[in-house]
Amino acid sequence: MITIKTEQEIEYMRKAGVVLKQIHQELRAMIKPGVTGIMLNHRAEEIIAANDCQPNFKGLYGFPASICVSLNTVLVHGIPNDVPFQVGDLVSIDAGCAYKGYNSDGAFTVIVDADQNPEHVKLLTVTETALTKAMAILKPGVRIGDIGAVIQTYVEGEGFYLPTEFTGHGIGHSLHEDRFLNAGLWLK
Numbered sequence: 001m002i003t004i005k006t007e008q009e010i011e012y013m014r015k016a017g018v019v020l021k022q023i024h025q026e027l028r029a030m031i032k033p034g035v036t037g038i039m040l041n042h043r044a045e046e047i048i049a050a051n052d053c054q055p056n057f058k059g060l061y062g063f064p065a066s067i068c069v070s071l072n073t074v075l076v077h078g079i080p081n082d083v084p085f086q087v088g089d090l091v092s093i094d095a096g097c098a099y100k101g102y103n104s105d106g107a108f109t110v111i112v113d114a115d116q117n118p119e120h121v122k123l124l125t126v127t128e129t130a131l132t133k134a135m136a137i138l139k140p141g142v143r144i145g146d147i148g149a150v151i152q153t154y155v156e157g158e159g160f161y162l163p164t165e166f167t168g169h170g171i172g173h174s175l176h177e178d179r180f181l182n183a184g185l186w187l188k
Contacts, residue, residue: 032112033085038082064079
């Protein structure tokens with residue numbers, strides 16, 4: 001069920017989103033050969049604590065860390081470990097935090113140190129273009145299925161596929177709410 005947020009709840013979510021933006025910026029800058037997922041998780045926890053927020057992934061469904069670090073062929077929800085990143089690795093970071101019980105959640109993917117792996121470069125290019133194409137059709141009355149069709153048609157036309165085991169979700173007091181509830185709260 002979609003939950004309508006009050007102005008105060010939206011402000012709490014906005015604060016969590018600002019902290020998430022800081023986490024993304026700092027972790028993105030740290031990703032280099034020799035850095036580990038454990039190191040990134042530690043820094044994310046420092047940022048979360050320094051901003052009076054709480055980690056919202058840690059302990060959720062038994063997850064042991066505050067961020068997900070998915071390396072190369074790991075699709076999502078990778079557990080941070082002490083394996084050093086190598087040049088050309090594809091690293092996806094999924095992070096989030098809660099402020100006064102209201103959540104933020106977002107992910108980014110980078111190639112470590114260089115764009116040497118043409119398949120990784122193409123994957124990131126196709127992903128970014130798919131997002132741009134989806135955003136171009138957004139307006140009142142557009143259905144989730146229409147958005148998905150635009151993404152699927154483009155991605156499959158470029159030789160990739162969409163996993164069907166995972167979907168998007170809304171966010172608010174609960175980390176996982178009905179989809180697309182708060183699309184206007186994302187920060188660039």
